[in-house]
Amino acid sequence: MKTHSKVPFLPLGSPMNPPKNSSVFANKVAKVGLCLIAGLFTVYVIGTTASIGPDYSPIPVEQANSNDTITICKEYYNDTRQYIQDRPRSDYEDLPTIYFVTPTYPRREQMPELIRLGHTLMHVPKIHWIVADDVYQCNVHLDSLLMEFGIPFTHISSPMNNIYRHLKNVPRGVANRRAALNWIKSNNKSEGVLYFGDDDNTFHLRLFSEIRHTKVVSMFPVGLIGNYAVSSPVVREGKVIGFLDSWIAGREWAVDMAGFAVNLEYLFRYKNQVTMPYKAGYEEDMFLRSLNLRLEEVEPKASNCTEILVYHTQTKKTKSPDIILPHSITLSSPSKSNIAHLFRFMENSGVSHFTSSKGVKPEVSYKGKKLPVASVY
Numbered sequence: 001m002k003t004h005s006k007v008p009f010l011p012l013g014s015p016m017n018p019p020k021n022s023s024v025f026a027n028k029v030a031k032v033g034l035c036l037i038a039g040l041f042t043v044y045v046i047g048t049t050a051s052i053g054p055d056y057s058p059i060p061v062e063q064a065n066s067n068d069t070i071t072i073c074k075e076y077y078n079d080t081r082q083y084i085q086d087r088p089r090s091d092y093e094d095l096p097t098i099y100f101v102t103p104t105y106p107r108r109e110q111m112p113e114l115i116r117l118g119h120t121l122m123h124v125p126k127i128h129w130i131v132a133d134d135v136y137q138c139n140v141h142l143d144s145l146l147m148e149f150g151i152p153f154t155h156i157s158s159p160m161n162n163i164y165r166h167l168k169n170v171p172r173g174v175a176n177r178r179a180a181l182n183w184i185k186s187n188n189k190s191e192g193v194l195y196f197g198d199d200d201n202t203f204h205l206r207l208f209s210e211i212r213h214t215k216v217v218s219m220f221p222v223g224l225i226g227n228y229a230v231s232s233p234v235v236r237e238g239k240v241i242g243f244l245d246s247w248i249a250g251r252e253w254a255v256d257m258a259g260f261a262v263n264l265e266y267l268f269r270y271k272n273q274v275t276m277p278y279k280a281g282y283e284e285d286m287f288l289r290s291l292n293l294r295l296e297e298v299e300p301k302a303s304n305c306t307e308i309l310v311y312h313t314q315t316k317k318t319k320s321p322d323i324i325l326p327h328s329i330t331l332s333s334p335s336k337s338n339i340a341h342l343f344r345f346m347e348n349s350g351v352s353h354f355t356s357s358k359g360v361k362p363e364v365s366y367k368g369k370k371l372p373v374a375s376v377y
């Protein structure tokens with residue numbers, strides 16, 4: 001009934017063979033096996049990768065997938081909020097759940113971004129936050145942070161395969177979103193709505209009430225994208241007829257990752273073919289194509305796409321500093337002041353790194369006089 005023909009079906013399923021080039025992966029194998037058991041779908045390549053776009057180095061898909069690593073770090077289903085937007089949580093029980101997928105990666109801005117986003121999501125009823133981190137080892141500090149919000153979550157570690165880190169345009173976040181999709185499929189979350197929300201975006205609370213009742217796929221404007229500072233469907237008489245986006249690049253679906261939501265019942269109709277490819281710039285297009293979506297099925301939101309309810313804000317990235325610890329001191333040294341504790345917190349949250357060799361030398365002041373940090377440790 002659908003007229004798409006050349007849809008590249010890249011498989012999502014990934015046998016859990018971690019890369020061999022580091023010792024930490026040995027115990028990952030066991031963890032991955034335990035955590036994911038047989039739940040994950042292993043789908044083999046049906047088609048081949050399409051060759052749109054000049055920057056794509058086609059890596060054999062089977063090879064790439066067989067080295068994907070996914071670890072479920074923590075799953076938490078308790079919604080411990082008593083009130084949400086001034087109403088008791090029980091008022092919202094009948095709403096469909098929004099599965100909010102956030103790819104993230106370690107950098108000094110990671111924790112502040114997630115705190116800010118978490119505080120937005122605390123105001124959203126019936127939400128399950130899937131946070132997928134681009135790391136090999138679960139970050140336990142992320143677990144404690146996520147627990148503090150009181151909303152249900154799944155914390156996944158899903159490192160991008162090293163083969164993609166060398167590409168000119170790194171397909172950031174793809175391994176994470178694929179891992180989240182795998183989790184949704186293997187846990188049979190076939191009711192509710194899927195949304196991809198990056199950790200640095202800004203979300204109006206009204207966005208959530210707009211997307212929650214998505215029947216197939218809903219679409220809406222995203223602010224601060226590209227040369228027009230917006231990426232939006234074009235809507236006429238309540239129907240989507242095209243896209244306003246400054247980077248068309250042959251994309252049938254010229255939309256941003258934050259510009260659509262998908263009904264999960266609909267997605268499950270295509271669960272054996274739905275995929276997100278490792279192809280920077282084409283993730284949205286190829287994901288939506290793998291769902292056999294037709295333009296006339298798209299539901300425009302945000303008042304027929306006349307309002308912006310989500311912005312692609314980006315925090316300016318700065319490298320974490322290396323701070324030199326005095327020779328007499330390590331991060332685990334006992335300390336009389338707050339400094340060692342604070343330094344450990346900074347190291348753990350990725351804000352700074354501590355070293356004994358190259359970096360900045362920390363100093364403290366006492367009544368305007370500079371003192372070495374060792375003197376107050």
Ligand SMILES: *[C@@H]1O[C@H](CO)[C@@H](O)[C@H](O)[C@H]1NC(C)=O
Binds near residue numbers: 019020063066067163
């Ligand atoms: C995947 O891992 C195997 C070893 O398990 C290795 O031989 C192969 O080169 C890896 N493939 C990629 C694309 O990294």
Ligand SMILES: *[C@@H]1O[C@H](CO)[C@@H](O)[C@H](O)[C@H]1NC(C)=O
Binds near residue numbers: 078080
């Ligand atoms: C979940 O919440 C209930 C009631 O609020 C509580 O009794 C239970 O211990 C919680 N479970 C976990 C795993 O925190």
Ligand SMILES: *[C@@H]1O[C@H](CO)[C@@H](O)[C@H](O)[C@H]1NC(C)=O
Binds near residue numbers: 188190191
């Ligand atoms: C998956 O979920 C749907 C809807 O909740 C349910 O009808 C179906 O039986 C479930 N399938 C499995 C295999 O659990």
Ligand SMILES: *[C@@H]1O[C@H](CO)[C@@H](O)[C@H](O)[C@H]1NC(C)=O
Binds near residue numbers: 237238303304
């Ligand atoms: C969108 O446009 C259609 C057709 O003009 C109209 O019927 C509908 O009420 C509009 N929706 C909103 C939310 O404004």
